Amino acid sequence: MKEKPEDQQEKKYQKPIRYFERRGTVSPEKSYYVEIDRVVNSEKQDIKTVVDMGRYFSIFASRQSGKTTFLERLRDKLHKDPTYVMILLDFQEYNDLELSQFYTLLEKSLYEQLINRLQNVQCEKTGAVQEFLLSHPLTDHISFHMLFEGLNQVLQYKKIIVFIDEFDGIPMSALSGFLTSLRGLYLKYKHTDQKALYSVGLIGIRNITKLIVGGVSPFNIADHIEIPPFSFQNIHDLYAQYTDETNQPFTENAVNKIYEETAGQPWLVNRLGSILTVQVKPETVTPIDEKDVENAIQLLLKENNDHFDNLYEKAKLYKETFIEIVFDHVEYYPDDEDQAWLKQYGLIKEIDNKAVVANAIYKARYVKTFFREARATKIFAPEDYSLPNQHLDMESLLQNFSQYISQIGVKAFYEKGKPYEKTGQFLLTAWLFQLVTGSEGSLQYEVNTGLGRMDILISYKGIKYIIETKVNHLDDISIIRTDGVRQLARKYLATEMVAEGFLVIFDTHTQTGASCKPSYLYEGNKKVTSFTIGIGRNELKKSPRIKKDKTPSPPMNR
Numbered sequence: 138m139k140e141k142p143e144d145q146q147e148k149k150y151q152k153p154i155r156y157f158e159r160r161g162t163v164s165p166e167k168s169y170y171v172e173i174d175r176v177v178n179s180e181k182q183d184i185k186t187v188v189d190m191g192r193y194f195s196i197f198a199s200r201q202s203g204k205t206t207f208l209e210r211l212r213d214k215l216h217k218d219p220t221y222v223m224i225l226l227d228f229q230e231y232n233d234l235e236l237s238q239f240y241t242l243l244e245k246s247l248y249e250q251l252i253n254r255l256q257n258v259q260c261e262k263t264g265a266v267q268e269f270l271l272s273h274p275l276t277d278h279i280s281f282h283m284l285f286e287g288l289n290q291v292l293q294y295k296k297i298i299v300f301i302d303e304f305d306g307i308p309m310s311a312l313s314g315f316l317t318s319l320r321g322l323y324l325k326y327k328h329t330d331q332k333a334l335y336s337v338g339l340i341g342i343r344n345i346t347k348l349i350v351g352g353v354s355p356f357n358i359a360d361h362i363e364i365p366p367f368s369f370q371n372i373h374d375l376y377a378q379y380t381d382e383t384n385q386p387f388t389e390n391a392v393n394k395i396y397e398e399t400a401g402q403p404w405l406v407n408r409l410g411s412i413l414t415v416q417v418k419p420e421t422v423t424p425i426d427e428k429d430v431e432n433a434i435q436l437l438l439k440e441n442n443d444h445f446d447n448l449y450e451k452a453k454l455y456k457e458t459f460i461e462i463v464f465d466h467v468e469y470y471p472d473d474e475d476q477a478w479l480k481q482y483g484l485i486k487e488i489d490n491k492a493v494v495a496n497a498i499y500k501a502r503y504v505k506t507f508f509r510e511a512r513a514t515k516i517f518a519p520e521d522y523s524l525p526n527q528h529l530d531m532e533s534l535l536q537n538f539s540q541y542i543s544q545i546g547v548k549a550f551y552e553k554g555k556p557y558e559k560t561g562q563f564l565l566t567a568w569l570f571q572l573v574t575g576s577e578g579s580l581q582y583e584v585n586t587g588l589g590r591m592d593i594l595i596s597y598k599g600i601k602y603i604i605e606t607k608v609n610h611l612d613d614i615s616i617i618r619t620d621g622v623r624q625l626a627r628k629y630l631a632t633e634m635v636a637e638g639f640l641v642i643f644d645t646h647t648q649t650g651a652s653c654k655p656s657y658l659y660e661g662n663k664k665v666t667s668f669t670i671g672i673g674r675n676e677l678k679k680s681p682r683i684k685k686d687k688t689p690s691p692p693m694n695r
Contacts, residue, residue: 148384150422155382157410159444163206169378169410171371173207173403178360184211187360188298188336193323194360195304196340199483201404201444204340204364208300215298219258222297224250229303236310237276244275251297265291278314285322288333296335304341323358338362366401369393376410383422385414390427398434400496402483404444409433438502445502451482452503459484459494460563463504463583467492508567519572519597527598529572531639532655532666538568539653539670561643561672562592562606569604572597588628603629603638608672610645618642618658618667626660640667647671 158168176184178194187194198204208225215221226246231239248270255263269291275281288297307315319337326332339359367375372395376387399405412433413425452459458475461467462485469492470476476492479485484503486495494500517537522530542564566582573580578597583590593604605625609617618640625638640658651671658665 148422150385150420151383152420153379153382153414155378157379157407157414159404159408159411161205162209163203165210169375169407170206171367171375171378172210173203173364173371174368175365176207176362178362184338184362185214187362188215188296188338191327191332191335192360193319193337193358194339194362196338196362196364197481198340198364199481200447202364202366202483203403205302207364208302208340216254219260220294220296222251222254222295224254224297224299225302226299227302228306230306231308232306234308236308239308239311240275240277240281243281247275247299255295260292260295262292262295278311278318281315282318282321285332285334289326289331292333293331295333297333298336298338299334300338300340302340304339320358367396367399367403367406368401369396372396372399372401372406375406379410379414383414385418385422386424387413388424388426391425391430394427394430398430398497400486402496402498405437405496405498408437408442408444412436434498437498438505448482448484448499449503449506451478452484455479456507457560459503460507460560462492463494463500463563505570507563508570517571519578522572528600529595529597529602531602534569535639535641535668536653536655538565539668540650541568542670542672543650561608561641561670565604565606565641566593569593569595586629586632588632589624591629591633594633601633601635603633603635605629605638605640607640607642608645609642612646614642614644614646614669618656622658622660622665622667625665626663630663630665636662637664637666640665642667642669643672644669645673648673 155166155168158164158170163170178187182190196204198207212223212225215223224247226243231242234242252263252267252270255266260266266288269287273280273284273287275284285297322334323337326334337359369392373392376392380386395406395409399409409430413429416436417429417433418425455475455478458473459479462476462479467476469487469490476485480487480492484495484499485492487493519529522534524530562582566580570580572578572595578595580596581594582592584594591603592606595602595604603625605621607617607621611617621640621642625640630636630638647669649671653668653670656667656669658667
């Protein structure tokens with residue numbers, strides 16, 4: 138994709154004809170467009186095959202993932218054959234309608250598209266269909282069912298395919314009857330070749346095949362299809378269109394970087410394309426490289442836009458689960474309600490049976506936002522904890538963090554009555570994040586190493602600080618302390634060639650606000666400074682089973 142230097146000298150920048158779309162559907166005449174591939178069902182059959190088989194199916198796709206554009210392009214393809222009558226409905230604004238209003242609007246859109254298509258292909262049955270429709274108003278799910286019973290008698294040799302976008306917007310009063318009618322039509326005409334309603338696709342952010350209405354699933358007769366993100370080749374081809382128009386190429390490393398950071402999310406890919414070509418490196422034939430992509434990502438992360446705002450509101454609804462997924466290898470459970478909604482909104486995905494954030498850009502954007510919210514009651518600057526030798530005063534910093542926990546309370550640590558494992562790590566990371574905001578340092582969390590995953594790694598003025606967090610709910614805290622020291626010393630300190638690390642234990646049997654004094658422990662030639670931060674709730678004071686940690690620190694090799 139990278140141009141040769143001599144070719145660059147010969148070519149001049151040309152003003153682009155099209156642009157990178159980020160609002161609504163994509164028009165190939167006005168915007169750069171690539172066809173999403175790999176849209177198949179569980180049997181790896183593409184959507185055209187599924188339609189020709191007369192199947193009913195649901196299509197899952199989060200918002201701004203290209204589904205509407207995909208449907209419009211599919212309609213263009215199908216309508217090259219006069220046999221097909223594809224009707225595209227949209228229920229997005231129907232949610233609060235009365236039942237009668239819903240069917241009135243459904244009738245208007247469905248009838249209008251049906252007649253227009255029949256007229257466009259000069260169908261000889263157009264007049265008869267018009268006459269039938271005039272005498273058949275839609276008032277409820279029964280009349281909807283009977284509509285296609287009647288069309289079966291009037292209109293032969295046509296395949297009506299109905300796609301309903303934003304199906305989640307259907308009024309609850311209409312949901313059960315509507316799906317039951319679709320199920321009845323499917324089962325009755327499943328083995329009939331000549332049928333008016335040939336195929337149905339319901340598109341929404343929920344897996345409609347699992348939808349339960351009145352104790353049953355009225356749409357469990359359907360296939361389920363997901364619209365995938367852009368592949369690497371999709372992104373390559375999309376940017377190549379811009380190059381063809383302007384003579385400005387993207388290097389292979391730049392495309393790789395965009396694919397890695399966006400995981401192919403179409404809106405992000407298009408938005409980065411726009412930032413790169415309009416803000417970062419505009420009106421030149423100089424190639425867009427990996428460094429340019431890094432700059433564009435930083436601009437994007439600071440941008441206010443509807444895409445980020447909408448997803449943020451969804452992330453807040455399931456904040457604890459989202460944070461847990463960010464900070465841990467959480468097993469993916471398709472029936473977990475929080476995970477299901479986060480996946481449906483496009484915030485997380487499944488990889489190797491684990492729930493992970495959908496892409497690196499979402500992770501960076503929303504984790505930083507939640508960090509800022511978490512530290513809202515206490516703000517500090519790196520200079521507050523700087524020592525003369527350019528080291529950070531980690532002991533004072535972590536002791537003050539313990540005081541911060543006592544100020545904000547421990548309610549966040551408990552979910553359904555038990556310690557919430559990742560809250561402490563999240564709050565501590567948010568606290569430490571202030572050290573590197575606008576400074577000459579960096580903070581990484583959940584860092585992969587050859588021997589495991591470090592919880593927190595701070596690099597500040599060339600010095601590394603490794604912090605491991607634990608939650609203790611055992612009576613004897615020495616067990617988890619010993620494990621934590623060995624894990625730090627033998628795995629992380631050794632691999633990073635660091636002499637000292639820090640262990641923070643959130644202890645459910647130590648009362649909040651209790652003195653947090655460091656303990657100095659050794660494993661071989663490695664030093665571990667350990668802190669016990671109390672997250673015990675008030676009611677624990679009355680519990681006779683609490684056993685104070687009176688045991689001495691576990692023996693270590695000095």
